[in-house]
Amino acid sequence: MIRLRDVHVEKDGVPILRGIDLDLTQHRIGIIGRNGSGKSTLARLLNGIETPTRGTVELDGACDRKALRRAVGFVFQNPDNQIVYPIVEEDLAFGLKNLGLPKAEIAARIDAVLERFALTPLRTCLTHQLSGGEKQMIALAGVLVMDPRMIVLDEPTTLLDLWNKRAFMAAIDALAHRVVVVSHDLDLLRGFDRVVHVEDGAIVGDGSAGAVIDDYIARSQC
Numbered sequence: 001m002i003r004l005r006d007v008h009v010e011k012d013g014v015p016i017l018r019g020i021d022l023d024l025t026q027h028r029i030g031i032i033g034r035n036g037s038g039k040s041t042l043a044r045l046l047n048g049i050e051t052p053t054r055g056t057v058e059l060d061g062a063c064d065r066k067a068l069r070r071a072v073g074f075v076f077q078n079p080d081n082q083i084v085y086p087i088v089e090e091d092l093a094f095g096l097k098n099l100g101l102p103k104a105e106i107a108a109r110i111d112a113v114l115e116r117f118a119l120t121p122l123r124t125c126l127t128h129q130l131s132g133g134e135k136q137m138i139a140l141a142g143v144l145v146m147d148p149r150m151i152v153l154d155e156p157t158t159l160l161d162l163w164n165k166r167a168f169m170a171a172i173d174a175l176a177h178r179v180v181v182v183s184h185d186l187d188l189l190r191g192f193d194r195v196v197h198v199e200d201g202a203i204v205g206d207g208s209a210g211a212v213i214d215d216y217i218a219r220s221q222c
């Protein structure tokens, strides 16, 4: 379980997050808030890309950034920031090679993740020729192939059309992993187990998706 206690993040002396306390226990957790409220910074803390200026981010009771990086996969908003190799299977193999896994296991893991999402035909495709939706799926596959315990997605559907958005979210829904999604798409998060509302670097709403989203909409109309 990931637990944040009194987490503060400052950049150049400017407070970005203030006194964040969170226990991430639910299966599907959404994070909402206005532009610049601190959502992405909070999301990046969850897998150790970002570190607190003050406070702690614990995984199973221990502050271990390396363990956090291994346990939590991160899917970026723009898959071009995530896909680095020219061929799909090379890209999927990258992190696994870094782990020092044997060739046979790397191949088996890539087979499995591609089959799972019906992406096998893309295995030898050039990554720069993929459509936006295909890229987003390959970026997700690249995170899943590392077998993380939890996945954080930062605005994963903004580049997708309605069809690809539905397909992508169906893929997310099918995961047994704990999932945290940062999104401005409130409809996407309505079915989630919990939604956290961040404003001006602090949590101002935290609870059932319906209640927190309705309160967020009401505030926007003031």
Ligand SMILES: Nc1ncnc2c1ncn2[C@@H]1O[C@H](COP(=O)(O)OP(=O)(O)OP(=O)(O)O)[C@@H](O)[C@H]1O
Pocket (backbone or CB within 6 Å): 011, 012, 014, 016, 033, 034, 035, 036, 037, 038, 039, 040, 041, 042
């Ligand atoms: N490295 C940095 N140096 C200075 N300020 C930063 C830095 N990174 C983020 N910020 C500021 O921190 C605030 C929160 O940024 P963050 O990206 O977490 O917001 P967000 O809620 O995800 O926004 P959006 O919905 O627009 O993506 C913003 O005002 C941003 O300009």
